Amino acid sequence: MNKDISRAIELFRNYKLDESREILENIIQIEPKNIEALVMLGNIHSRTQNYGVAINLFQKAIDLQPDNTEAITGLQLVRNILQLTNNYYFENPYTDDALYEFE
Numbered sequence: 001m002n003k004d005i006s007r008a009i010e011l012f013r014n015y016k017l018d019e020s021r022e023i024l025e026n027i028i029q030i031e032p033k034n035i036e037a038l039v040m041l042g043n044i045h046s047r048t049q050n051y052g053v054a055i056n057l058f059q060k061a062i063d064l065q066p067d068n069t070e071a072i073t074g075l076q077l078v079r080n081i082l083q084l085t086n087n088y089y090f091e092n093p094y095t096d097d098a099l100y101e102f103e
Helices: 002-013 017-030 035-047 051-064 069-089
Strands: none
Touching (some): 002 017, 002 035, 051 069
């Protein structure tokens, strides 16, 4: 299996995300607790903006190995992206009132 993960990483680095994703999904079907495959697949879903799937994959890796820094970092990165997106789309009513005041 290690050879397959190496191939998936190589494909990921060459921006062949669909091919890499397929390999990793096959690995996870055989070895559902393969942390390296879970994290790598989380990175692919994060890069393709499938943030919900990425969060679930990173969280599963963290559940299996709580000190996995790559999974923790990936999860935090996705959360930060989603927070920035929310801040962009939703105004803060405490600071944006001045935008709507007319004299």
